[in-house]
Amino acid sequence: MKPVRYIILLLLLGYNTLQAQGLTPQQRFEKANTLYQQNKYTEAANIYQQLINEGYPLEDLYFNAGNAYYKSNRTGQAIYNYEKALQLNPYNESVTHNLDLANQRVQGFTDELPLLFFQKWWQQWEHLYTPNGWAVGSLVLFWLLIGGVLAYLLAARFNNRIVRMGVSVIGVVFIAYLFMSIYTYSSLHSHHTGIVMNSGIKAKAAPDQNGKDLFELNEGMKVQVLDATADYCKVQLADGKTGWIACDEVKRL
Amino acid sequence: MVCQVKIRKWALSLFFCLGVIACASAQEFRFTTNVSSTRVAQDEPFQIQFMLENASNVASFTPPSFTDFEVMQGPSQVQGQSIYNGRRSEYIALIYVLQPKRTGNFTLAGATARVNGNVVHSNPVTIEVIKSVNHNAAPQAPAQQPPGFQPGHRGPDEDVAEGILRKGEDVDAKLRKNIFLKVDVDKTNLYEGEQLTATYKLYTRLPTNSSVTRVPAFKGFSAKDIELPNPPQATTERINGQLFKVFTIRKTLLFPLQSGNLELDPVEVDNQVRLVKLSHDNRKRSRDPFEDFFNDPGFKDPFNDPFFDDFFNRPEVSYEDVPYKIQSTPVKITVKPLPVDTRPPSYNGAVGHFNMSATIDKTTLTTDDALTLKVNISGQGNVNLLNQPKVEIPGSFEKYDPKVTDNIEKNSNPLSGSRQFEFALMPLEAGDQTIPPVEFSYFDPVAHAYKTIKSQAFNIKVTPGKQNKRDKEDFSVDKNVLIPVHLAPQRWTKDAGFLLGSVWYYLLLLIPIIALIAGILYRRRQHYQRNNAALLKHRYANKAALKRLELAARYLKEGKDRAFYEETSRAVWGYLSHKLEIPFADLNKQLVQNKLAGRRINGENTLQLFDLLDNCEMALYAPAQSNDKMQGTYQQAVKVISQLEEQLKTKQQVV
Numbered sequence: 011m012k013p014v015r016y017i018i019l020l021l022l023l024g025y026n027t028l029q030a031q032g033l034t035p036q037q038r039f040e041k042a043n044t045l046y047q048q049n050k051y052t053e054a055a056n057i058y059q060q061l062i063n064e065g066y067p068l069e070d071l072y073f074n075a076g077n078a079y080y081k082s083n084r085t086g087q088a089i090y091n092y093e094k095a096l097q098l099n100p101y102n103e104s105v106t107h108n109l110d111l112a113n114q115r116v117q118g119f120t121d122e123l124p125l126l127f128f129q130k131w132w133q134q135w136e137h138l139y140t141p142n143g144w145a146v147g148s149l150v151l152f153w154l155l156i157g158g159v160l161a162y163l164l165a166a167r168f169n170n171r172i173v174r175m176g177v178s179v180i181g182v183v184f185i186a187y188l189f190m191s192i193y194t195y196s197s198l199h200s201h202h203t204g205i206v207m208n209s210g211i212k213a214k215a216a217p218d219q220n221g222k223d224l225f226e227l228n229e230g231m232k233v234q235v236l237d238a239t240a241d242y243c244k245v246q247l248a249d250g251k252t253g254w255i256a257c258d259e260v261k262r263l
Numbered sequence: 264m265v266c267q268v269k270i271r272k273w274a275l276s277l278f279f280c281l282g283v284i285a286c287a288s289a290q291e292f293r294f295t296t297n298v299s300s301t302r303v304a305q306d307e308p309f310q311i312q313f314m315l316e317n318a319s320n321v322a323s324f325t326p327p328s329f330t331d332f333e334v335m336q337g338p339s340q341v342q343g344q345s346i347y348n349g350r351r352s353e354y355i356a357l358i359y360v361l362q363p364k365r366t367g368n369f370t371l372a373g374a375t376a377r378v379n380g381n382v383v384h385s386n387p388v389t390i391e392v393i394k395s396v397n398h399n400a401a402p403q404a405p406a407q408q409p410p411g412f413q414p415g416h417r418g419p420d421e422d423v424a425e426g427i428l429r430k431g432e433d434v435d436a437k438l439r440k441n442i443f444l445k446v447d448v449d450k451t452n453l454y455e456g457e458q459l460t461a462t463y464k465l466y467t468r469l470p471t472n473s474s475v476t477r478v479p480a481f482k483g484f485s486a487k488d489i490e491l492p493n494p495p496q497a498t499t500e501r502i503n504g505q506l507f508k509v510f511t512i513r514k515t516l517l518f519p520l521q522s523g524n525l526e527l528d529p530v531e532v533d534n535q536v537r538l539v540k541l542s543h544d545n546r547k548r549s550r551d552p553f554e555d556f557f558n559d560p561g562f563k564d565p566f567n568d569p570f571f572d573d574f575f576n577r578p579e580v581s582y583e584d585v586p587y588k589i590q591s592t593p594v595k596i597t598v599k600p601l602p603v604d605t606r607p608p609s610y611n612g613a614v615g616h617f618n619m620s621a622t623i624d625k626t627t628l629t630t631d632d633a634l635t636l637k638v639n640i641s642g643q644g645n646v647n648l649l650n651q652p653k654v655e656i657p658g659s660f661e662k663y664d665p666k667v668t669d670n671i672e673k674n675s676n677p678l679s680g681s682r683q684f685e686f687a688l689m690p691l692e693a694g695d696q697t698i699p700p701v702e703f704s705y706f707d708p709v710a711h712a713y714k715t716i717k718s719q720a721f722n723i724k725v726t727p728g729k730q731n732k733r734d735k736e737d738f739s740v741d742k743n744v745l746i747p748v749h750l751a752p753q754r755w756t757k758d759a760g761f762l763l764g765s766v767w768y769y770l771l772l773l774i775p776i777i778a779l780i781a782g783i784l785y786r787r788r789q790h791y792q793r794n795n796a797a798l799l800k801h802r803y804a805n806k807a808a809l810k811r812l813e814l815a816a817r818y819l820k821e822g823k824d825r826a827f828y829e830e831t832s833r834a835v836w837g838y839l840s841h842k843l844e845i846p847f848a849d850l851n852k853q854l855v856q857n858k859l860a861g862r863r864i865n866g867e868n869t870l871q872l873f874d875l876l877d878n879c880e881m882a883l884y885a886p887a888q889s890n891d892k893m894q895g896t897y898q899q900a901v902k903v904i905s906q907l908e909e910q911l912k913t914k915q916q917v918v
Contacts, residue, residue: 035755046748049630049693049727052659065757074748081691081745083658104746111745145762149771156775160782195763 035061043074051081062091069098073105080108085115086207086229086261093205093232093263097198100137116230117209120249136190141198144191151184204245204260206231213253217242224253233260292317296373296385304393305366308335313374313385314356321355322377327387329361331369333504336360363392434538434585441468442534444512444591446527452597456614456645457708458677459484459517463530463591466500466507471587472535475512479528483598484517485648489674516678518614518645522600526593534587601706607715609653613705615644615677619652621701621718631728634660634688636721638701641681646671649682652703659692659725693727808838808904812897819893825883827893831900832879835872838904842911852876864910872907875899 033041042057058075076091092109095102113119125133139147158177161168209229214221217239227233227245236252237244243257292315299310315321326338337359344353363369369392373385447462465473497508512530519525601614617640624635638652647669656662663686671680690696698721706713762768811834818827840847843858852873859869878896 036752039753040750043748043750049691049725051692053694066753066755068753068755070749070751070753077745077748083661083691104749108746111743142762145768149768152772153775156779159779163786164782191763195761198761 035064035066039071039074042078046074046078046081049081051078054078055082055084055087067098069095069102069105072098073102073108076105076108076112080112085112086205088112089116089230089232090205090207090261090263093203097263098140100133112230117228118226119231120247122232122248136194136197139190141191141194144187144194148184148187148191151180151187155180155184201262202235204233204235204243204262206233206255206259207261208259211255211259213245213251213255214242215253217244217254221254225251227255227259235260235262292378294318294374294376294378294383294385296371296388298371298388298390301389302391302393303363305363308360308362309390310358310360311371311388312356312358313376314354315376315378316354317352318355318376318378320379322380324357324377325375326357326359327372327374329359329371331365331367331392332361332363332371334359335362335506363390366392366394368392438469438534438536438585438587442466442471442536442587442589444530444532444589446530446591446594448527448594448596451595452599453519454599454614454706454708455519455522455601456612456648456706457519458615458644459519459596460514460676461517461527461594462514463512465510465512465532466502467510467534468505468507470537472537472584473510473532475530476533476588477529477531478513479530481515481517481528483521483523483525484519485645487516487518487647487678489514489516489676516676518648519596519598522598525596525598527596529591529593531588531590534589536585536587538583538585540581540583602711602713605713607702607704607713609702609715610704610706610713611650611653613640613644613649613703614708615642615646615705616707616709617642617644617703617705617716619701619703619716619718623698623721623723626722627724627726628690629726629728630690630693632690634690634723636686636688636698636701638665638684638686638703638718639681640683640703641679642705643677643679644705646678646680646682651684652701654686654701655699656686656688657696657698659690659694659696660698661689661691663687663689690723690725693725696723696725697721698723805838805904805908807841808834810834811837812900812904815897815900819897824893828879828882828896831896832876832883835876835879835900835904838907842907862911864907868903868906868910871899872903875903 038057038061042054042061045051045054045057055075055078058071058078061071062075072091072095076088076095079085079088079091089109089112092105092112095105096109099105113121155177158173158180162173162177163169206227206229211227212223213225213227215224216222225247227247231247233245233247235243236246238257241256242254243260244252244254245260246252295314295316297312297314303309313324313326315324338357339359341356341358342354344351346352357374368389370387370389372387376383376385443466445464445466447460447464449460453459463479467473491511491514495510497510499506500509501507512532517527619638619640621636621638623637625632628634636654638654640646640649640652651665651667654662665684665686668683668685669680670683671678688698700720701718702715703717704713704715811830815827815830815834818824818830836850837847839845839855840850843855843862845854845858856869856873875896878899882892882896
């Protein structure tokens with residue numbers, strides 16, 4: 011009996027997803043928005059999550075998903091999605107506002123230190139383009155650079171000092187763009203921060219079950235992952251406390 | 264004083280009775296035993312009276328042995344005479360108040376007395392002792408020291424009322440014996456959270472004015488006092504056969520909060536004991552000779568009593584208030600921890616016996632309404648310490664801290680009552696919601712096991728309310744309102760991944776690099792080709808010139824002067840043509856001069872060159888030149904060509 015039931019279940023699931031795929035992403039997004047407005051937050055969150063899982067990295071999608079999770083009292087997921095939206099655009103005021111609200115629900119929440127002025131500058135510079143924007147920029151600059159060099163070398167007309175200066179300036183800018191594209195790429199792939207997804211997790215002094223309990227982590231806390239074994243991650247809180255918890259409890263950003 | 268009055272009444276009625284009896288049997292000697300009741304309850308005191316009527320010369324009196332009874336009072340002696348209908352009768356009565364020790368039928372043998380030298384016996388009586396109905400009501404004896412109240416077996420130095428201090432008597436010892444504190448606990452070994460009743464009692468036989476100076480703190484316990492009547496009511500209790508007045512200082516229900524060995528703190532009481540001081544002479548005078556006569560320390564004249572002393576001999580009596588501080592002994596309590604292995608997850612500290620009910624006030628509502636979940640826990644045990652039961656409220660409800668209402672029965676022992684938790688729930692989401700069953704666990708110390716009660720689950724239908732409007736407010740006004748979802752249409756482009764991580768990026772980087780390499784190669788090739796052609800021409804020019812000059816040298820040896828000049832001239836012109844890139848047909852002196860001037864070659868070289876050319880031309884048209892001159896011309900041609908070659912090379916490099 012069991013396999014049969016499984017198959018039926020799979021068929022049902024398949025049918026549902028097929029039905030969902032019949033709609034355009036925009037229609038599904040609108041449907042989720044309607045559900046949200048009808049206070050059916052869990053269903054709305056499910057649709058948003060599906061869209062996210064399909065790989066639409068949209069600021070508003072993450073924001074709406076965060077709201078739906080917030081309203082259905084899943085603080086950890088809400089904070090995760092807000093943080094995702096902020097990764098795409100750290101200057102989105104609505105996201106910052108709602109993230110602040112969600113953080114109020116986190117027990118034992120400690121705010122992160124505000125960024126220093128040069129860190130802010132760096133952040134602004136970093137978010138001048140998307141990572142792909144930086145990469146495209148570096149490509150364009152590279153083509154320009156090579157073109158300039160070729161023109162200088164081959165055409166006697168461009169064989170002068172102005173062209174040489176221009177080419178070297180383009181070269182420096184290209185190196186900066188290349189560095190930024192590599193930096194943004196690696197910072198998005200490092201996953202050094204994460205959100206705790208469950209409440210009442212004891213942080214241990216050592217990476218095993220019998221370690222001494224140090225402090226408690228609650229759903230929605232943002233942690234830095236400093237080190238990791240196969241099962242355990244060494245996390246650091248905003249206030250500097252460190253301890254080991256099971257990696258499954260942290261959803262990496 | 265009520266008791267005193269009672270006793271006096273009793274005594275008077277006795278007088279009266281005796282008088283009647285005396286009248287009935289005038290002048291006749293009788294020795295009888297009377298009991299107030301032949302059927303008594305255990306612990307119920309009764310009177311036994313041995314009466315000698317019209318007896319003279321009573322020498323001795325021996326009461327029967329009261330082995331199965333306890334002498335509570337007596338013997339008291341009543342002596343009197345009555346004249347009734349002209350007949351006079353005298354009597355002596357000895358009265359005991361007895362209390363049975365056990366149930367059953369007992370026969371009390373008569374008393375023995377020696378009257379006029381004859382030994383007489385009174386009649387035996389049979390007493391039937393039944394089980395007492397109400398145990399607590401047993402000690403009905405008077406509390407205040409009444410006149411004539413003398414416990415039967417006492418030390419010889421104590422045969423006075425307790426409030427009277429005889430000379431030479433140790434005050435401390437007396438106080439210690441007659442006033443003390445006692446702590447009663449109903450159990451000393453119990454579970455954490457189980458109820459324990461502790462009663463602090465003051466036992467006294469002396470008139471005292473007491474005040475409690477230190478109350479126990481009950482460290483490690485949660486205490487709930489039972490209200491005591493105010494002013495305090497005294498009861499009596501018998502300890503070692505002595506009646507004590509008992510005041511309850513404090514009665515507390517205790518719930519241990521931790522396991523281990525705990526101690527109940529002592530209570531401290533300050534007493535002001537009023538003692539009556541009697542002068543020794545007075546005591547002597549007031550002693551009844553009958554006492555000596557009978558020679559029985561327990562035998563006492565009812566009139567030989569402090570009351571009467573006090574009454575009649577007031578000037579000889581003085582009072583003294585003695586301060587006396589007492590402390591109870593601490594009580595050790597062993598508290599067992601609750602079993603851990605079988606503890607249900609929903610357990611949160613309840614010990615006793617409980618019932619739980621959970622109700623909700625409505626099953627359909629809108630998101631604008633609130634729902635109330637009432638959980639009522641009632642029963643016996645640590646009701647005052649009940650924590651809120653675990654209620655798994657789904658995330659779609661906003662939960663507030665419960666309102667707790669207690670309804671604990673006053674002065675109940677064991678503590679019983681109910682505690683009600685009222686959870687206000689705000690539905691956040693529309694739809695069919697289910698609140699899972701409320702679970703409550705408690706530990707039953709009688710069964711030594713945990714018990715769990717579960718309510719049913721609640722299904723609630725939530726319809727959307729008008730709350731949406733509130734969400735649309737401007738967020739800058741209220742910081743605590745969530746900014747609603749963004750509705751703007753989105754550009755649904757899937758995450759293409761990172762360009763930097765894809766092959767395309769590197770391909771696109773590679774293409775210009777290839778182009779650059781190709782460009783550089785092309786440029787180098789062009790350069791090389793250009794340089795090579797010039798080199799070849801140079802080489803060719805020299806070679807051609809040298810070939811011609813070689814030929815000229817041969818003609819010189821052969822002495823063919825015309826051919827020699829022809830060849831020399833051709834060698835020079837050919838060289839110039841190749842070197843200066845001038846077509847052979849266009850060659851003339853002027854052009855060569857111009858070209859050479861353009862290459863900044865002039866001066867001596869040019870002069871020599873033109874000199875040589877003139878020589879050759881002249882020799883061609885005017886023959887018969889000497890061999891020496893031909894040799895000189897040849898030398899000059901070689902010199903000019905090599906010089907020109909050198910100069911052209913250097914000048915070209917400069918350009």
